[in-house]
Amino acid sequence: MTTASVARYSPRRWLDRRGIADAHPGWWLDATAGLAWVALVAWAVAEAAGPAHDISAMPGMPAVPPSAHHQHGAEAWGAHWVLMVVAMMWPLYAAPAAALRRTVFRRWQAPTIAMYLAILTVLWLVVGYLARGMYLLSAPIIPAWAWSAAWLVVAIAGLRSLWRARLLWTCQQVKTLAPCGRRALTGAATVAARAWPRCAALCGPVMVAMAAGHPLPLMVGASAAVWWEQRHPRAWRDPTPTVVLAVTLFATVSLSLIKEGPSWLM
């Protein structure tokens, strides 16, 4: 590579010309999601390899006794859940975030998108805690793998629903915001709140499946399914997400039955 070509493609020149603040929101969301995935993997590996490792407290542990979660507490579980939301759900919001950015003045672009993402993340967190509470109540009789498997079955069944297919068509639509000020922020919050029922209906079952535990195969499979579906919203009864979720279901059940398997997989 010549000096000239180095100069042409230097990040500094790119930033000078485009400005990193002007990057498409999808770039930021994908980058943030990538970091969240790194954190999730590191979390899983660290827990699996840690000297004071308590297998019953792991995110992916099957058949978790409720009392065993005292060590980590709700805060740690919540932090892990938020990481999951950032890693799995934020990439889905790239197109709406870009549309929001276009409707507001430049200095209000970042705050409005941040508000939009914050509301969605908080709502997912609320759902996470509610689902977690339901799981803990049922844990004495329902093992974690069964909880996850049941919700994956619900998700797979949902893929056949004609109404769900209709919902996908409007998944990315957003309403116009005020261009600046408090009304822009409240508008972004409203847009997020209005989008929320669609998010919950489309992605809720796979997220709730992870309320009992979130082993990497389950997170990866669920993410692959929802990302694929989001990229192909008008595909008619597309078999791909069904196959992905079916494989995920098989992996989740199988790994839970392998007592000696690598713990970070579970």
Next chain:
Amino acid sequence: MAGAVRIRDDVWKLSVGTLAAARTQPWDPVLDGYARGVEAMVARDDALTADSWLWAANTHNAPPGTPANPMWKQCAHHKRFFLPWHRGYLAWFEATIQTLIGDDDWALPYWDYSDPNNPNALKVPPEFKTDKRTVNGVLVDNPLFLSTQDRPGQPDPLDVDLLPAMTPRFFVRRPPATGFGGSDGPENRGGAVETQPHDFVHGDIGGGTGFMRTTTLAARDPIFWLHHANIDRLWEVWHKLPGSVELINQGGVPAATVTEWNSAAFAFGDPGAPVVYQMHQLADTTADPLRYRYRDTDLPPNVLAAVTARRQGGPMGLDEHTPRERRWDPLAATEGVDVGTDGAQRALQFDAGQLGLAGGVPSALVIELTGVRAAADCHNVYFVDVAARDGAPTHRAGRFSTFGLSGTPADEERDYVVDASAAIPALVADNWNGRGLVVAVSPDRESGGSSEGDDGIQIRQITVLSPR
């Protein structure tokens, strides 16, 4: 299924020509087949089977309160899927007619209301206006007939001008611009051909009371299918024009948009055994399963020359022809504009700090009207005018059709874009300082639509944008 490619003909080439002849003389086999097919579909309305007339109409859209059905209310308006969805919809409808009349070679005619060589082009063909027709020497009811209450109007010459529709080179554009078929964003934006002639012709034919003025009833009018066959034909016309670029061949379109487009499929009919058209099956109309082509896909020479000139001309506002779009920034916006019978006017002060415009006037101006609703009833067409300041002369920036807002649920919204760049010289002549703009929206009272008890339209936000 393999078979010969069928020809979709202009209805006026098939017509007997006069109302009297339509009442007494035999019809062309294509129109006769259409009438028999519609009659057979209407006869199935009581059972409401998937091959009934109401089922076909409700697949497009249905009035509020209609029982829920996952195969109904599908119409894709103000979306980039407008053209392919309607192509599949027409194909399914055509196949239904073929089955009911037992003729696999039957092809849906189109209505070329823009034909400069046909003095009757704007008129509703007489086969659709006579209440009776003669079959085997017997005068019978005409299933293609609707009363003047349900079909009061006909296209206006201004609204069937094909130049605005054919000018865009690209199928989609980044908002606020729109291409021939729509935008590449998630917003509710109609493409050039959907805006005009499609939307305007719906309003012209529907007037204030007709089926065609609302998406919820339009497909109950037998002329609807010929109107949409013409819109489908215009897609083929545009496709043939030198320089036209379909969505999948454009540069600069988000990869997600291309993936979404290529993977799209459209399902019609019985939910248990739907007829599904994959996007790749809709690209070539002469191949299975469509097997049709249009008799005429050439633009009139004068329109072709005008389109060519505009495509070769310099950029002016949204007429810029590059797949790598420039960025448009909002300069000013106002919210909550209620437009009644007297119209509404707002003075918008530009946020000069955003772009540092204090030194001059913008090179182009676009006015977006987003989140437009009609609570109950509204006019079919609205004007958008601009002025340099309050009290200064107003200049016409553009107009838009409200097809899709009347008769639909109150939360049905549309976004409209008006390119006001052509008005900049007039604004400058009025000593415009470029630091603000007066935007006025008013109903076109000649356009038909509401005249009494007009609730007007509500605009969530009017935004003025300028290129960066």
